[in-house]
Amino acid sequence: MTRIGRILFIAWCTLVVILFAIAVSNGWSPFAQGGRGGGGIFVRGGGGPQHK
């Protein structure tokens, strides 16, 4: 791997770690159903089993 490739990978991992720290600190998740920034898809269950 070239030196520039290594530097880019270090930069990418640093970015991921920083974004993760921000997400943990702010309780953010793209998978949350509600709240700010939450957008998880919710499909209501009920109505009986899906078992066939």
Next chain:
Amino acid sequence: MSDTPRALSCPNCGAPIVVRAVGNTVTVVCGNCGSSLDATDPDLAVLNRSVAAGARSRIPLSTRGFLAGIEWEAIGFLERSGGGGTWQETLLFNPWVGYRFLVDDGETWRLGTPLNRLPSEIGDAATLDSDRYQATERYEARVDFVVGEFYWRVAVGETVDVADFEGPGDTTLSRESNLAEVAWTRLEPQGEGVVETAFGIAPEASPQRAASLDDPSAPTFNTIVAGIATALLLLILMFGPWAQQVLVDTIVVTPDGPTVTQKFGPVVLTRASSGVAVRGYAELENAWVDLDFALVNRANQDRYDGSTTAEHYRGRDSEGEWTEGDRGPEVAFASLPRGEYDLLVEATAHVWPARGAWDAAPAYGETPIPVTVEVTRNKLFWGVLILALIAIWAIPATQWFMWYQLRYGR
């Protein structure tokens, strides 16, 4: 150059020695005892007595083969190490063309041509014939094993500083330097099976090809970086806000009865921004409870909604017993602002099979179902961690896969 080989014997062990590149060869290493001999001395003076030990060339010395339309003879063999790996070099000779190297790094054969002109080197880049080469690695290379004849003084233990440059079409430049000289070599990868066919050697993997993961071509650097990044993620989890249950209460709902609405609270969020999880749990069987949650900020009436269904079913069919459903589902709220919140819960319960639709008796009748409502603040969302791990490990994992395919997938 002379093409008449000269037959001599090793002054150390008496083994016969043939010097093929007479007039060019400076050093001959006895294939029997490993002694380095001075080929410029008519009596082959011993330069260095050493025991021949180590790897053997895949191309036996004196073997001839055609590469790029030229007939070459293997006259010398080196095993070298450095930069975390080992590789083998076979010196090829043709009396009318000169010398070439065949470098086997355990993955690819490369044909090396010694350059008779200097590439221009600026910073980490080198330019040769208007092609730009980027520096990739710098390391010290050591001769671990040597046999045959060479046009320079060579002995086990000799070291040189190596800088590798990657250029177009997988071509590389290698600069080897010591206190006395600098030598540049241009290396071109050879197609699969080309060298084996040219020299009539077995295509099976050499011992080096089954080498361990310290192969310099393995993506160990990225793996180490990804490992450090993963450790940092775990540290962030340790020192980040810990989940805390702040409310546990119960709402009771009657199957097929009216919707029950109840307010709980306050739920106090102390951080500027918090993740919150609301869970509803009901010990039910063949029934479901629709749950609508709303967190309402007391200060400004901002409202955050979420819904879920607690359900569990059990039955029997031709394949035996089956169960399905989640009695305690959870709704996640992301990044709620600091403040005091009321939790509004709307619950509606039903049984299965539905009344009137089946002859079977309802499983629950009119027995009320208590639903436990739990609120946890500073909730850690595992999905974010999994996302981060995928982002970090996708590249090294792909590289390892490709490395494995190249090495063992042939």
